[in-house]
Amino acid sequence: MPVRTTESRKNGRAGAGRGVGLGLALVSALAFGGSGVAAKPLIEAGLDPLHVVWLRVAGAAVVMLPVAVRHRALPRRRPALLAGFGLLAVAGVQACYFAALSRIPVGVALLIEYLAPALVLGWVRFVQRRPVTRAAALGVVLAAGGLACVVEIWSGLSFDALGLLLALGAACCQVGYFVLSDQGADAGERAPDPLGVIAYGLLVGALVLTAVARPWQLDWSVLAGSARMNGTAVPALALLLWIVLVATVLAYVTGVLSVRRLSPQVAGVVACLEAVIATVLAWVLLGEHLSAPQVVGGAVVLVGAFIAQSAAPAEAPARPVAAGGPDRELSGHRTSA
Template sequence: MPVHRSESSRGGHGKGAGLGLALASAVAFGGSGVAAKPLIEAGLDPLHVVWLRVAGAALVMLPVAVRHRALLRRRPVLLVGFGLLAVAGVQACYFAALSRIPVGVALLVEYLAPGLVLGWVRFVQRRPVTRAAALGVVLAVGGLACVVEIWSGLGFDALGLLLALGAACCQVGYFVLSDQGSDAGEDAPDPLGVIAYGLLIGALVLTAVARPWTMDWTVLTGTARMDGDPVPAGLLLAWIVLVATVLAYVTGVLSVRRLSPQVAGVVACLEAVIATVLAWVLLGEHLSAPQIVGGAVVLVGAFIAQSSAPGKGTGVPVAGGPAGAESGLPARETAA
């Protein structure tokens, strides 16, 4: 969907504010896995953590949904698709992956999404992509091979990697859906409204899947272990809902309104670095030297693929990371 920017927002002050908001969004999204993993290790099912995150964020964004209730009549397919893929699918797969593989690895696997989007554009939509974008995809795949140490027979849990890849595939569906109606001009749906209804629909879907009435609610009244140190579980949940979801999405949207989707997506590449560093400092998750190098190559590949992708005038989606942006909507881990 289009991003309308005033002349003042194109100025230096507007760009500086936009970069600050994009960085804040990357930090907020990057901290989701670090806060969620202790809750999972404390006894909560990954799906229950996802439900708590999405349902809590949907409750916070409920006033926004009421304000944009006309979207239910104008864009029902977009809202359902966004809720199923960008919210429920990405979050469920990513959090399930966290229970089996390190936070940094799970997030880096999700960075295959830009390459998968370009593959969709090239082979399904049969639109041309630049050689630089293709090079970025090759680099991302090669870096990922180093991250998972493919020469040692996949040192990480195979199911965990498949779940992370599922999150990346859900992001592809999100990018494709987000491109629908991007040339509608003033009639384009408001991105905040789409996010609010996406969270509500995602919460409804996850309620049926996660069955929160079977959750061990006592875990939330106790403490979780973060690299051996006790942390109140309620505090971790508050961070996931308010910071890693609501604040992350809102700052992502506002940053795109001040920047182009390409620039916001490039800044969002920092999310993987932030998540890996936080997991190292707070969770004690260490990566080997080849994995660190591979992660850097993944980020470089994502940077090249996103920054060299055609602009909105071509109708080709510009892929951001889990906290990136396309057509004015922040991508989600990502809802972790």
């Protein structure tokens, strides 16, 4: 009968944790990917895109308010983390992306925003000077190339400088989402509670977006009526509830938990599936055509995400490992707070 060593048990727990993390990342991508399908009918019904973003973040902040009250000591302990998460991961991504859409095509803006996994990998390799595997880099390249096919970048490229900078700003803010979600992952009991970080991040994001979106100009009567989804009337309030509860609360919770179990660069590549999911859902629910290049690109994104998440850790010099800190995906030490 084989004997299970401490190392084999540790590897088994690490493998199980990575499997759970991958599942959470997929749920997060599915939830985030469904936001556009629900938001587009509301925008077509008469709501301003920034007002939809504000309703999304403010509604999620209200839902997570009991969690914020429970972790009311967190702002005193980690004010910089909460402020950064709210400004970058919540308000920054949304505001920059929607501002970019007003100047450049949707496909171009989406592709630039989802360069975030490559930027995360560059941050880890060149700023933090930590090793990454060739498989992880290959996964990022494949995912970015497949994403270019999914959004069909060649169909409407625009070189508006400000629009490209805004889309790049969204990508940088998304890097902040992955990196900040990883904060304190190896701190044990001292690690900030991820639900508390999300709750206060949504509160900060809602305050910032209030100044940007000016919700006092919102046409509230739209929410009392219905919106058309591929010719079918759907209650506007039901779409808003989906955006708040699923596409925001569930998406952020599962996304942050997945980064804690994987790594920023791996979770970032898996998040590219959001574009594939959004395209498929738009095809099924909104009747938008899915071309052959988009199908091929979606398959390439899937391959790239799989390669990245299954990559072995990069080789690092042998050194003693402190208690409570098993080696994590693609790198030795994690980002410190």
